[in-house]
Amino acid sequence: MLSSVLIVANWKMQLSYNKSVAYIQTYRDDLRTLANSHSIVICPSFDALTTISMLLKDTPISLGAQNVSGHSFGAYTGQVSALSLQEVGCTYCIVGHSELRQYNNESNEQITQKLLQLSLAKITPIICVGETAAQYHAGETQNIICAQLEAIKNASQYSTFDTIYIAYEPVWAIGTGKTPTTEHISMIFSTINNYLNSNKTLYKLMYGGSINPENIESYCAIEKISGFLVGGASTDFQKFKKIVSLINKAR
Numbered sequence: 001m002l003s004s005v006l007i008v009a010n011w012k013m014q015l016s017y018n019k020s021v022a023y024i025q026t027y028r029d030d031l032r033t034l035a036n037s038h039s040i041v042i043c044p045s046f047d048a049l050t051t052i053s054m055l056l057k058d059t060p061i062s063l064g065a066q067n068v069s070g071h072s073f074g075a076y077t078g079q080v081s082a083l084s085l086q087e088v089g090c091t092y093c094i095v096g097h098s099e100l101r102q103y104n105n106e107s108n109e110q111i112t113q114k115l116l117q118l119s120l121a122k123i124t125p126i127i128c129v130g131e132t133a134a135q136y137h138a139g140e141t142q143n144i145i146c147a148q149l150e151a152i153k154n155a156s157q158y159s160t161f162d163t164i165y166i167a168y169e170p171v172w173a174i175g176t177g178k179t180p181t182t183e184h185i186s187m188i189f190s191t192i193n194n195y196l197n198s199n200k201t202l203y204k205l206m207y208g209g210s211i212n213p214e215n216i217e218s219y220c221a222i223e224k225i226s227g228f229l230v231g232g233a234s235t236d237f238q239k240f241k242k243i244v245s246l247i248n249k250a251r
């Protein structure tokens with residue numbers, strides 16, 4: 001049986017500003033109903049955060065960012081500080097998404113810096129870890145995940161987070177329709193728990209990668225799963241609603 005989980009909609013750069021705002025205006029009441037049993041976090045692109053924050057005011061739906069700067073302020077063109085995210089109403093932030101690791105060469109050290117900034121701004125992190133297809137086939141999954149977890153361990157020593165969400169997102173499962181078995185996810189969860197055994201209540205584990213209405217029920221059965229990171233399917237409200245309804249049914 002599933003207890004309350006965090007369901008995160010990562011819209012990436014899929015919806016324009018107008019489309020993002022229209023989505024919330026159209027479905028705000030439905031989202032409010034869906035958020036009865038579980039926590040829902042909407043992560044639009046930066047430009048839409050302020051407007052969506054106003055639209056979500058007085059609802060149980062939370063706002064999240066897709067990235068944050070590792071610096072507090074200064075001459076960092078194109079970056080957004082944790083303080084700005086806090087000021088516009090973000091209470092969550094995705095960190096270390098594989099698309100940033102891949103396209104922006106984001107390193108584990110940079111992820112540590114971003115986590116420290118979020119800690120100062122009291123924003124809960126959702127940190128993505130996961131291996132590429134090549135690493136998976138070379139049997140390197142565990143080593144890669146542990147190296148990524150080191151960044152989290154380093155930051156958590158100096159941070160004041162109540163909760164740190166860690167989303168296992170195998171790179172080969174993101175946007176591909178390919179998904180790992182529930183046994184594989186459980187095995188990765190054990191690796192993460194063993195590696196971070198210093199404070200198990202601090203860390204909550206999530207899964208993300210090609211989640212859709214057809215496969216969500218099998219993921220709900222994974223022991224101690226605390227959340228889901230939904231990409232493509234979250235930009236289609238009917239699919240997202242189905243996913244959240246099926247999670248609600250699994251309670």
Ligand code: PGA
Binds near residue numbers: 010208209229
């Ligand atoms: P996907 O993306 O659901 O489209 O595979 C998940 C993610 O990248 O967070």
